[in-house]
Amino acid sequence: MKRTAGSGGRSLFSIWNYLIFFLLVAGLVTCSFLVFLMTVDIELDIGIRNSARLTFANVLALSLICTIIDGIRRKYAVQRPVKRILSATRQLTHGDLSVRIAPLHSGGRVNEFDAIIADFNKMAEELEGIETLRSDFIANVSHELKTPLAVIQNYSAMLQDPALPEEKRVEHAKTIGAASARLSELVTNILKLNMLENQQIFPEAREYDLGEQLRECLLAFEDAWEGKRLALDIDIDDLTVKADEELLTIVWNNLFSNAIKFTGEGGSISVSLKEESGCAVAKVSDTGCGMTQEVGRHIFEKFYQGDKSHATRGNGLGLALVKRVVDIVGGEISVTSAVGNGSTFTVRLRGA
8 A cells, every 4th residue: 555645654764864874974983093094103903904893883883873863853853743734734624624733842842843833723723714704604695685585585476466455566566675675785785895805996095075975975864864753963074084985985874874773763863073183083873772792792793683683674794894994994993882872883084
């Protein structure tokens, strides 16, 4: 059977290593003899010839001892670590992403193999995390796609009933339209997030009035806040920033949409823009349901929804888009919230 590298232990004796050590020791002894003979005026008698034979035997023995010592050193210092790394690598290539290699040394006694093992463990950990994200992504996308598709399918079937009253027909058609819009929004957000994460969208920074942009984005939701009779508290200064205006529109639209969505009828929303330490600081606050600290820690993750009951419509991609855009433009975003007391999202951007 053909043996692969590292698949079995090697012998402590290697003919090639032995030859190398033999030549090395023989060369050293020969040089020593030459120096000795050049400094001592003696005749080569039988005793000296016997000494030469004994020296040659000693050279053979020393070469053998050095070869075995070197074999032991290689076995424990090289072959064993390599075998462990190769074994873990095979497990990883066969799909076992949980494999890790224990470090060879601790403290300050680390060597190159410890560095390789540390990099391997880091790589395996990142691959395991990516695989988990991929699985969660597929599961969440499947769930979010099935819901509007089921609505479209069911209401389309009901529309085929010839005895269905006209008002019900119009109502069902509106429901189908809303489900289609939700499906379209989901697909659009997935594509946007994919392009952002794969750096297929490059920001085009230019100076513009951030205060004017906030007012325009807020006016686009006028029907939504009026429909819920929400009170607005606006305190927006005219500040100039240098950023990608189109990308930041995604941020404000998502923050305003969430504030309105999670605020009950008769509540209030506040939007402010101020300059602080040379930065433009925008805050979007609401008096909605708020969230726990645990939810706040995950709120910017893809498909994460604090409302596990799905009582409010959403696909968990809006704030992931917001976070990615803010990172791309070099800003910062944070959230403070308390259950029952609403939430405040703060976006900090560098001034022009």
